[in-house]
Amino acid sequence: MTTDLTLLSNARSERVRSVRSLGRRAVRQRQGLFVVEGPQAVRELLSYAGHAARDLYVTSSAAERHTEVVERANAAGVAVRLCTDEVLAAMTDTPHPQGMIAVAAPVDVPLAEALSAAGDGFVVVLTNVRDPGNAGTVLRAADAFGAAAVLVSDASVNVYNPKVVRSTVGSLFHLPVSVGTPVPELLHACRVAGLRVLAADGAGTTSLPDVDLSVPHAWVMGNEAWGLEPEVRALCDDVVSIPIVRAESLNLAMAATVCLHASSSAAR
Amino acid sequence: MTTDLTLLSNARSERVRSVRSLGRRAVRQRQGLFVVEGPQAVRELLSYAGHAARDLYVTSSAAERHTEVVERANAAGVAVRLCTDEVLAAMTDTPHPQGMIAVAAPVDVPLAEALSAAGDGFVVVLTNVRDPGNAGTVLRAADAFGAAAVLVSDASVNVYNPKVVRSTVGSLFHLPVSVGTPVPELLHACRVAGLRVLAADGAGTTSLPDVDLSVPHAWVMGNEAWGLEPEVRALCDDVVSIPIVRAESLNLAMAATVCLHASSSAAR
Known part of the structure; x- marks a missing residue:
């Protein structure tokens, strides 16, 4: 399929409203689609999860600036639609989508598949992360420091929330992500997979430098205040x-960055 | 001085407009004042820099919830003014000031004083950090990991920007901060003070685990994309x-968190 040269110019069209409605979780779930905004994230989508890409909406000027993204979309059989700045702006709440939005099918994998990637490495479990920016930063840290997978519980923010997708800057497409499992099942599955289950918690009794990170393990991250519910801590092998x-000077994203960097260092 | 029980109820008063105008840098500079929002940040201001506090504006319900903050303000001779929710809301752009705003004088110290705190420890230099949230996170990391001081260049975001103050969650008051010096002078002063000057840069040629962090040093942080201008790198002893x-999976706040944690670990 090649670029459709018909310029989309009606900001009130059914198609525009349909894309915009993907900002809502219920609509995403019903339609099995989500949006990826900006050239960098779209490039990563096409490179790492091109099979999931459905449509690419791009302004003429963005298409000129990022010809390689458009070419890659064409090569992947993605329908490329040129649209006006007004149409693109109407498709999203983002102040600066940078002239490019892709619509894609979910990229998450079943829990068992994500866990099978763990091998002798480490995974990250998000139990109760509500802020999209924090969830995105933890995904970036997982990506940067070589986590094998990210397991997101049903109580955490939806990873297809446009703000999460945006703040991962493509990391969402770089490693296996599973979603929607309740926390107790997630932790049980980690243990069955042979992972040592480590809670990251500001009130933890074991100090990070004292933890053996050379064994396969799962980092369990709590809510924004960097704390875990007692019942979740009780399900972990250690609280770190x-x-x-x-005290109170680290937030969740900072704590996750430090813990995952430590795991990465231990693996070298 | 004790709490003035006259309820401030006129959201259009000269006083309300005056506090609100402190959101603008030029006004802050002219008046030599800035605002601190929310009970946690106000508590830290009173605990660590009580001499700088001038006025405390608080709603009745917040005063009841946080009696210890109000008592501490009274003890410090700070004028406490009760005000309506509307007055408090009109004083700030913040969606949720949580019923409490303090007005304070600047807390920064001269560069020489900040550097004299370094001793055999480490300091953080912000050369060109523009995003208030990132600057705040770096200040939190500096605080959490025991940096001796933070030196903010004239090209970085103003630390009294309400968003910076808010995102430091009190760390701004915990350690010496100097502001307003041009980058070349800052780096020269660090070297004269006997600090090894380390640039943190995604394109650095020295790997973090190979750096000797047991000697006194300064971490030089660039802009949001975690990169430094060539002329700044040239002024540093090493680029890490x-x-x-x-690549591209760490942002400035994450990189700073990892580097400062490494310095903290080396100091133990």
């Missing part, structure tokens, strides 16, 4: 804190 | 990168 000078 | 699996 990062030595800091002052 | 963090080993990662994929």
Whole structure:
């Protein structure tokens, strides 16, 4: 399929409203689609999960600036539609979609498949992360530091929330992500897979430098205040804190960055 | 001085407009004042820099919820003014100031004083950080991991920007911060103070695990994309990168968190 040169110019069309409605979780679930905004994220989608890409909406100027993205979409059989700035702006709540939006099918994998990727490495479990930016940053850290997979519980923010997708800057497409499993089942599955289950918690009793990260393990991340519910902690093999000078000075994204960097260092 | 029980109820008063105008940098500079929002940040202001606090505006319900903050303000001789929810909302752009705003004088210290705190430890230099949330996170990391001081260049975001103050969650008051010095002077002063000057840069040629962090040092942080201008790198003793699996997956706040955690670990 090649670029459809008919310029989409009606910002009130059914198609525009349909794309915009994917900002809502219920609509995403019903339609089995989500949006990926901006050239960098779209490029990563096409490179790592091209099979999931459905449509690419792009302004003429963005198509000129990012010819390689458009070519890659064409090569992958994705329908490329040129549209006006107004149409693109009407498709999203993002202040600056940078002239490009893709619509894609979900990229998550079944829990068993994500866990089978763990091998002798480590995975990350998001139990109760509500802020899209924090979830995105943890996904980036997982990607940067070589986690084998990310397991997102049913109580966490939806990873197809446009703000999560945006803040992962493509990391969502780089490693296996599973979604929707309740926390107790997730932790049980990790243990069955032979992973040592480590809770990251500001009130943890084991200090990070004392933890053996050379064995396969799962990092369990709590809510934004970097704390876990007692019943979740009880399901973990160890509760780990990062030595800091002052309490309350780390947030979840910072704590996850430090823990995953430590796992990455231990693996080298 | 004790709490003035006259309820401020006129959201259009000169006083309300005056507090609100402190959201603008030029006004802050002219008046030599800035705002601190929310009970946690106000508590830290009073605990660590009580001398700088001038006025506390608080709603009746917040005063009841946080009696210890109000008592501490009274003890510090800060004028406490009760106000309506409408007045408090009109004083700030913040969606949720949580019923409490303090007005304070600047808390930064001269560069020489900040550097004299370094001793055999480490400091953080912000050369060109524009995003308030990133600057705040780096300040939190500096606080959490025991940096001796933070030196903010004249090209970085103003630390009294309400969004920076809010995102530091009190860390701004916990350690010496200097502001307003041009980058070349900052780096020269660090070297004169006996600090090894380390640039943190995604394109760095020295890997973080290979850096000797047991000597006194300064971490030089660039812009949001975690990169430094060539002329700034040329002024540093070493350019350090963090080993990662994929490029572009760390942002400035994450990189700073990892580097400062490494310094903290080396100091133990």
